Amino acid sequence: xSRLIVFLIPLVVIAIFWAMARYESKVAHDPNHxxxxxxxxxxxxxxxxxxxxxxxxxLVALPYLYMGVESFHPRxxxxxRGGAKDFLTIEQYRSFLVTPTDGLWNTTHMGAFFFTIxxxxxxxxxxxxxxYPLAYYMAQAGTAQKVRLLMLGLIVPYxxxxxxxxxxxxxxxxxxxxxxxxxxxxxxxxxPIDFLGNNTGLYVGxxxxxxxxxxxxLYNAIESLDKNQIEAARDLGAPWWRIHKDVVMxxxxxxxxxxxxxxxxLSAGSLAAxxxxxxxxxxxxxxxxxxxxxxxxxxxxxxxYAFILLAACIAFVMLMLRLFxxxxxxxxx
Amino acid sequence: MTSKLVMRGMxxxxxxxxxxxxFGPLAVMSITAFNTPAYPQAYPFxxxxxxxxxxxxxxxxxxxxxxxxxxxxxxxxAVSVPVGLAASIVxxxxxxxxxxxxxxxxxxxxxxxxxxxxxxxxxxxxDVLGVTDFTKAVFYKGIVLAILGQSSFVAAYCLLIIMAxxxxxxxxxxxxxxxxxxxxxxxxxxxxxxxxxxxxxxxAVIAFLSSFENYNTTxxxxxxxxxxxxxxxxxxxxxxxxxxxxxxxxxxxISLAGAIAYEVMKRREEAASGxxxxxxxxxxxxxxxxxxxxxxxxxxxxxxxxxxxxx
Numbered sequence: 001x002s003r004l005i006v007f008l009i010p011l012v013v014i015a016i017f018w019a020m021a022r023y024e025s026k027v028a029h030d031p032n033h034x035x036x037x038x039x040x041x042x043x044x045x046x047x048x049x050x051x052x053x054x055x056x057x058x059l060v061a062l063p064y065l066y067m068g069v070e071s072f073h074p075r076x077x078x079x080x081r082g083g084a085k086d087f088l089t090i091e092q093y094r095s096f097l098v099t100p101t102d103g104l105w106n107t108t109h110m111g112a113f114f115f116t117i118x119x120x121x122x123x124x125x126x127x128x129x130x131x132y133p134l135a136y137y138m139a140q141a142g143t144a145q146k147v148r149l150l151m152l153g154l155i156v157p158y159x160x161x162x163x164x165x166x167x168x169x170x171x172x173x174x175x176x177x178x179x180x181x182x183x184x185x186x187x188x189x190x191x192p193i194d195f196l197g198n199n200t201g202l203y204v205g206x207x208x209x210x211x212x213x214x215x216x217x218l219y220n221a222i223e224s225l226d227k228n229q230i231e232a233a234r235d236l237g238a239p240w241w242r243i244h245k246d247v248v249m250x251x252x253x254x255x256x257x258x259x260x261x262x263x264x265x266l267s268a269g270s271l272a273a274x275x276x277x278x279x280x281x282x283x284x285x286x287x288x289x290x291x292x293x294x295x296x297x298x299x300x301x302x303x304x305y306a307f308i309l310l311a312a313c314i315a316f317v318m319l320m321l322r323l324f325x326x327x328x329x330x331x332x333x
Numbered sequence: 334m335t336s337k338l339v340m341r342g343m344x345x346x347x348x349x350x351x352x353x354x355x356f357g358p359l360a361v362m363s364i365t366a367f368n369t370p371a372y373p374q375a376y377p378f379x380x381x382x383x384x385x386x387x388x389x390x391x392x393x394x395x396x397x398x399x400x401x402x403x404x405x406x407x408x409x410x411a412v413s414v415p416v417g418l419a420a421s422i423v424x425x426x427x428x429x430x431x432x433x434x435x436x437x438x439x440x441x442x443x444x445x446x447x448x449x450x451x452x453x454x455x456x457x458x459x460d461v462l463g464v465t466d467f468t469k470a471v472f473y474k475g476i477v478l479a480i481l482g483q484s485s486f487v488a489a490y491c492l493l494i495i496m497a498x499x500x501x502x503x504x505x506x507x508x509x510x511x512x513x514x515x516x517x518x519x520x521x522x523x524x525x526x527x528x529x530x531x532x533x534x535x536x537a538v539i540a541f542l543s544s545f546e547n548y549n550t551t552x553x554x555x556x557x558x559x560x561x562x563x564x565x566x567x568x569x570x571x572x573x574x575x576x577x578x579x580x581x582x583x584x585x586x587i588s589l590a591g592a593i594a595y596e597v598m599k600r601r602e603e604a605a606s607g608x609x610x611x612x613x614x615x616x617x618x619x620x621x622x623x624x625x626x627x628x629x630x631x632x633x634x635x636x637x638x639x640x641x642x643x644x
Contacts (some may be wrong), residue, residue: 003460011433021428036426041518051419056438059485063453064445070456134351137344147601150348152592157355159588161546163565164581168362170573171373178361178375211355218541261444269446276569286448286549293452293553303456306449317444 005305006065011055067221071304091303101165109305112283117312120268123206124260127214130261136248140227148222158212172278175202194279201277202284206267212257213266221255222248257324265313265322285309359585368576373575385579392576398564401476402545407561408480409487409544410537416484417491417536419500424492440493442486451553454482475558482554483544491536492542498532566587 037045049132072088080086091100099106138147157165157295172178175192183189195201225248233243249256266306267273276282292302367375388394408631420439427435455478483644502525510520526533548562549557555563568577 017428017431017434020430024430039426039517040422041516044518044521048419048423051416053422055416055420055484055488056435057452058440059481059488060442063450063457063485066442066457066460067449067453070643093456118436128352130351133344141344148596152596153352156585156588156592157359159542159591160359160584161565163562164362164571166360166572166578167565167569167577168358168581169364170569171365171375171578172358175571176372176374181376185456208354208358223492265444265446269448269549270447271552272377272566275566285448286480289448289452299456303452306452309446310449311508313444313446319400 003066003069006062006069008064010061014062031055037228068307070300071307073300075298076302086105091222092301093308095301096308109285109288112288113287113308113312115283116268117207119203120264123203123210123267124263126203126207127186127211127258127263128218129210129257131214131218135215136244139219139222140225143254151221154212154215162272163276165209166272169201169205169208170196170276173204195328197279199279199282202273202279202282205277206270209270209273210263210266213262215257216250217246217258217262221252221257223229225251254326256321257326261317261320264316267317268313271311336351344635345402359581362578363411363582365575368575371574373573373578381473385575386583388574389579389583391464394559394564395561395580398559398561401558402561405416405476405483406544408476408539409483410446410540412480412484413488413491413540414537416488416531417495419491419534420488424496429465431501442489443493445486447486447547448553449481449550450485451550454478454550454554455486455556459542468573475556478554479560482550483547487540487543490539491633494536495529495532498529502528550591570633 036049040048053221071092072090073086074089074091076083076085094100095106096109097106098104133152137147138150142150160168170177173195174180175194175196177195177196180189180192183332199325229247231250233247238246269286270284271286271290274282274287278284278287285305286309289305290304292298296302344431361375362373364375364378366385367381367383368374368378369382369384424432424435424439458478458481460475506524506528507520511517512525516521533602546562548566552563552566556563565577567576
């Protein structure tokens with residue numbers, strides 16, 4: 001049964017590393033070396049290992065692997081699972097490219113996928129542009145008190161959850177909303193502009209939702225840059241844009257990569273902003289996944305689509321790491 | 334000189350715009366909570382009312398959701414903080430060739446979209462708990478799955494927060510304790526754990542907040558149950574009511590109160606440490622003995638910690 005194999009994979013990986021560790025400790029014997037249980041005592045050692053094993057196996061690795069296997073199964077009623085009809089198939093992935101019912105290219109879902117990727121990339125770039133100046137100001141120019149005040153000002157709105165923030169934007173951008181009232185009141189437009197229908201709401205909502213996710217990694221990275229380096233560049237006659245391009249940004253690379261990765265990942269996987277701020281004809285990829293689970297009850301296909309999304313996110317992370325030439329460890333701090 | 338002034342003006346204007354973007358929508362929403370029309374509107378302001386707060390209080394589903402959110406939040410803290418602590422200690426002691434792989438596995442939930450975590454949690458646990466009728470009846474519940482799914486990535490946040498402090502741990506303290514005859518478990522309980530206490534507290538706070546606010550993972554993992562956030566999402570999907578604005582006003586009020594309390598505390602601390610520094614300087618001048626014990630520059634830190642509260 002294919003689903004059971006999943007449980008063996010982590011065991012095999014652990015066994016390989018364990019064997020390697022055993023082999024190495026035999027080859028290069030170090031008399032001062034203490035084993036894990038000697039160092040922590042049996043009771044604590046067992047507790048640590050137990051907690052970590054529970055987390056990494058049952059909450060992280062196994063669910064992902066299991067979802068992966070599920071996506072290679074056909075959709076069946078519960079009773080037929082594990083029966084004769086339950087074979088491995090790539091039907092769910094094929095349905096992303098070709099609609100199963102009519103055999104035509106599945107332009108709806110592929111279109112939604114590319115729309116999601118393109119918009120998420122654009123939002124990432126936009127947020128970087130908005131946040132970089134403030135992060136730089138806070139990290140290099142502001143006094144300690146001012147910075148703390150700004151920091152509180154940044155954090156307070158983020159205690160209001162995602163849904164309510166999307167709701168607040170909807171109140172502003174709706175056809176009866178304040179912005180349209182203002183535009184019409186000033187006589188700039190005659191009728192209301194459909195900000196939600198033309199997806200302006202979606203872009204603003206995504207950008208608004210993940211501002212903080214961009215600003216903190218940037219701030220943390222720029223903050224540790226020695227002010228003397230900027231002074232030196234200025235004394236040598238570098239214009240302000242050269243200082244940023246050649247001194248600050250190269251130094252802040254890990255922070256830039258971290259912020260961009262997080263914003264992209266969160267907006268590509270976001271559910272609230274597209275649901276509440278997108279136009280009626282806008283199809284966001286996660287909304288399609290959501291519908292497979294809650295309306296079509298087609299879990300295998302939903303799992304396959306979720307996997308496609310995951311693959312896209314991994315590809316983006318790798319791209320950012322390659323582009324900025326940083327390692328994963330530098331990015332996530 | 335004038336160019337400097339222009340520059341300053343531009344920076345000020347930019348910061349103003351930024352915070353207008355950040356607070357504007359929330360401010361407009363807050364006004365709608367006190368206005369009478371059933372469609373939330375800020376302008377024209379018809380009449381002042383507190384009815385929407387009463388409506389909110391009488392909203393059964395929201396109050397049930399609030400209770401569930403609290404239970405889940407406490408559950409997530411109870412799972413994630415010990416797991417994060419254990420995982421960070423394992424990180425420092427693990428077989429060096431496995432460290433990179435272990436790191437990848439432990440931080441992968443941070444980089445995975447929440448939707449995927451929710452889906453995989455449901456698919457996996459439905460089959461695992463479905464093995465016996467007993468486990469299915471007792472554990473296959475929205476609250477349990479939400480705790481499991483959220484802990485998956487919240488534990489990774491905790492790991493990163495605790496790791497950051499653990500890296501600053503002075504190994505010589507441990508060696509001193511061992512030389513004086515302490516056992517390893519004693520070192521853990523009496524030296525390492527007190528040292529990590531601030532990190533554990535901030536990990537717990539962030540764990541609770543990220544659990545409380547989570548939507549993407551929870552909406553899948555919660556099954557037929559409800560949390561405050563999923564109830565809110567349902568309300569927003571159905572339409573708009575100023576009762577939601579009223580809820581936002583309450584949340585903003587609580588956060589502002591917290592922020593002001595924090596600022597006051599910080600200022601007081603700074604003033605105290607400033608006074609201590611002054612005293613130390615006077616003492617130094619008086620008898621030329623370096624006042625090393627004075628809690629002067631050590632207690633001073635100009636910046637707010639815990640930027641990880643971002644998500």
